[in-house]
Amino acid sequence: MVAAQKRTGPETDLLEDRKPHSDEAHSAFTPPSGLPLPPPPEDEHPTSEFAVPTGLATEQAPEPEGSAFTPPAGHSAPGAGTQTPSRQQQLSAYPAFTPPQGVPVVRLTKETPWQDRMRTMLRMPIAERPVPERTERPEGDTVPAIPRILDLTLRIGELLLAGGEGAEDVEAAMFGVAHAYGLDRVEPTVTFTLLSVSYQPSLVDDPVTASRTVRRRGTDYTRLSAVFRLVDDICSDEEQVSLEDAYRRLVDIRRNRHPYSKWALTMASGALAGAASILVGGTWLVFIVAAVGAMLGDRLAWRASARGLPEFYHFVVAAMPPAVLAVALTLLHVDVKASAVITGGLFALIPGRALVAAVQDGLTGYYITASARLLEVCYLIVGIVCGVLIVLYGGLQLDAKLQPGESLGMTERPVVQILAAMLLTVAFAVLLQQERHTVLMATLNGGVAWVVFGSLHYTVEMNPVASTAVAAGLVGLFGQLLSRYRYASALPYVTAAIGPLLPGSATYFGLLGLAQGNLNAGIASLTQAAALALAIAIGVNLGGEMARLFIQAPGATEAKARRGAKRTRGF
DSSP: OTTTSOOOSHHHHHHHHHSOSSGGGGOTTSOOTTOOOOOOOGGGSOOOTTSOOTTOOOOOOOOOOOOTTSOOTTOOOTTOTTSOOOHHHHHTTSOOOOOTTOOOOOBOSTTSOHHHHHHHHHTSOGGGOOOOBOOOOOTTOOOOOHHHHHHHHHHHHHHHHHTTOOHHHHHHHHHHHHHHTTOOSEEEEEOSSEEEEEEOSSTTSOOEEEEEEOOOOOOOHHHHHHHHHHHHHHHOSSOOOOHHHHHHHHHHHHHOOOSSOHHHHHHHHHHHHHHHHHHTTOOHHHHHHHHHHHHHHHHHHHHHHHTTOOHHHHHHHHHHHHHHHHHHHHHTTOSOOHHHHHHHHHHTTOOHHHHHHHHHHHHTTOHHHHHHHHHHHHHHHHHHHHHHHHHHHHHHHTTOOOOTTOOOOTTSOHHHHHHHHHHHHHHHHHHTTOOHHHHHHHHHHHHHHHHHHHIIIIISOOOHHHHHHHHHHHHHHHHHHHHHHHTSOSHHHHTGGGGGGSOHHHHHHHHHHHHTTOHHHHHHHHHHHHHHHHHHHHHHHHHHHHHHHHOOOTTOOSOOOOOOOOSSOOO
16 A cells, blocks of 8 residues: 555656656767767768858848838837837838939029929829929918918919810929929819819828819900910019919909900901912902901890800801802802902911810810810811801802802912901901010011921822911911910910911811712811811820920030820720
8 A cells, every 4th residue: 555655756757757758868879968069070061152251251132122102211100119119110220222224303494484393293103203493482481371362373374274275284283383382292183064173281280272164265365475484484483473463463363354356356357268369369349348247247146145155056156147149249250259259358267276275185085075176176167167158058048150160279369368368467466465576476487387288288288287287287386486485375375377278278178068968079178177176176286295305404414304195095
């Protein structure tokens, strides 16, 4: 009984420690406890030809790239305290990644026009868009309230878009105004009738968005030039325009009266139609008849506008009086070219300004706005077609002798036609409500355009579409050059100058062919008119782009790279 009892005490513990746990504890290859391990033989570590020789330092591993979302070096994350830093905090101790060529900086100074500076920013992807260098404000000058800045930006954009400016130029102006008042992360959006601008202070803050609808449109290039001067002063380093001053100047711009009265516009419409009739080979009698018809049409359009009718019906009633007078003189057997009379009236109505803006928006990637503008142009042209076709069809029922193959005699009097082209440009400038000091340069631009077109088409016998494109390209080039030297919009120097190039005669012969039932000839003439119109728009845009690419503005120290308008890619 005693021998069977379990032993307890220190002796039992000593016996347990001496007892081996397994067979591996007494292996012959295990060195005794307490003795150091012998060095391994050199044969077990052969030398490689890629091994670094002894005594040479190896290149240190590159530092990990930082992130724009990590805190700067020396700043711990919120709530970290004295705990062991996490992996993200250890990575934030390294400097942020910087491209080898450095971070690009866009300087908001007057080295280049603000249109080019802001357009360059807009054509960059948002992720690659650098923060522009802003003008330092005086001490104590606080940043105005964000909603007021956005409201001012929208009001300026509304005036520019309503005045016929392209969507990209409107966005550039809005972008420049917002940046000038301290809003960096701002994104303007322009469509045909809606303007919006969004500002997000940081990636973790809620964005502030405002929008404005453009309901009324008008042609007043004097107001447009005043808005451009306001934007130029806001974006300039030399001028310090406060928000209150900008609002005050904007109110004055809205309240300013048009530089020309309604009767002056009516007389200009008559002069434009008369000059266009001389341009296509008409006599002084044709000049008078076309001028009277255009003035009657203008007054009827004013009456329709006062009654609140849509703009479509304005063009319908305005296109009818010149055609009525031409048909009446033909029925009375008066020796007058009816084609020249009707063509002169069409020159005063063809929406060349809207067509140029539509093609420009399409070429710069604003496809929604371009589609809306083109649809507007189509509606206005359909209104002109309806007004002229009604009169021509009635004249044919009365046995009026309207000849679709009647020669217009455009090459008989080059000097007279050059003077007529310049008169047409002056009248067009008055209809656009341009400032008086811009009329002379626009007139010279229009005269040069007609000389180039006549030289290429009649002397060299070049295709009329190609000749029109070259002449329109020079118009755009000279207009952009003048605008860059004056820091103003290019529209006052371009829109009136393309007047002599408008396809009035091709439009008339196309409508006459449709009225007489000759569909093949009518569709061919209308197709040629559309091709000429597109050549004008593309030529003007190409000339402006060439001016921006190769011509440096006065006072610029160096040319800056400018991205193309890549909205989509071809794959």
